[in-house]
Amino acid sequence: MQRVTAKICGLSTPETVGAAVRHGASHVGFMFFPKSPRNVEPEQAAQLAAIVPAHVVKVGVLVDPDDEMVARAVASGLDAIQLHGGEAPDRVAALKARHGIEAWKVLSVRTRADLDKARAYKGAADRILYDAKTPEGALPGGMGLRFDWTLLDGFAHPLPWALAGGIDVANVGDAAGRTGARLIDVSSGVESAPGVKDVDKIAAFLQRVAQL
Numbered sequence: 001m002q003r004v005t006a007k008i009c010g011l012s013t014p015e016t017v018g019a020a021v022r023h024g025a026s027h028v029g030f031m032f033f034p035k036s037p038r039n040v041e042p043e044q045a046a047q048l049a050a051i052v053p054a055h056v057v058k059v060g061v062l063v064d065p066d067d068e069m070v071a072r073a074v075a076s077g078l079d080a081i082q083l084h085g086g087e088a089p090d091r092v093a094a095l096k097a098r099h100g101i102e103a104w105k106v107l108s109v110r111t112r113a114d115l116d117k118a119r120a121y122k123g124a125a126d127r128i129l130y131d132a133k134t135p136e137g138a139l140p141g142g143m144g145l146r147f148d149w150t151l152l153d154g155f156a157h158p159l160p161w162a163l164a165g166g167i168d169v170a171n172v173g174d175a176a177g178r179t180g181a182r183l184i185d186v187s188s189g190v191e192s193a194p195g196v197k198d199v200d201k202i203a204a205f206l207q208r209v210a211q212l
């Protein structure tokens with residue numbers, strides 16, 4: 001079976017990007033969402049992207065972005081965009097076609113019906129990322145909230161997928177084992193405070209993932 005890999009998301013410093021790369025992250029993520037404590041400007045993202053080796057996938061996270069925002073983010077050197085808002089399938093497909101890079105769609109999950117929305121993105125998105133639905137008015141992600149992973153039991157995934165939401169070093173083994181996820185996304189689980197990534201937590205998380 002394919003081994004488990006990890007995306008460390010919401011990175012904003014060379015030190016934490018370096019830690020993610022050194023300890024074996026398959027993906028790194030940069031936030032382009034001004035309301036987020038992890039937000040980076042495109043110029044800052046370009047400097048961070050420049051120190052990421054080619055085998056590590058650089059993902060930009062955007063929330064209902066306008067065309068200019070996507071263009072500025074992609075120009076920082078991204079390999080993929082993660083659309084974390086209410087983007088419809090045709091919008092995802094259009095951005096993928098325009099920029100010629102992978103487009104991921106995030107589905108916010110509370111019920112099985114939320115998973116069923118994945119089918120509409122077949123042919124539009126490259127990957128579905130299942131994350132926990134956050135409370136009304138809160139950030140749409142990065143809150144360290146989990147959804148009920150048993151909802152994924154027996155679900156016929158229409159697309160390659162990844163799991164996010166409230167994952168940390170203590171529960172990543174359960175997350176991968178219980179759901180079968182081969183790509184795990186973490187942000188707040190490797191932080192010491194919102195928006196402050198911790199190199200020791202990144203190292204411990206990735207060492208645990210390497211055992212799975």
Ligand SMILES: O=C(O)c1ccccc1N[C@@H]1O[C@H](COP(=O)(O)O)[C@@H](O)[C@H]1O
Nearest residue numbers: 009036141142143144165166186187188
């Ligand atoms: O991190 C944020 O601030 C954020 C803001 C808006 C949309 C998504 C955001 N983060 C992403 O949410 C998931 C889960 O994060 P967590 O591990 O539960 O903290 C992940 O992809 C984050 O990058």
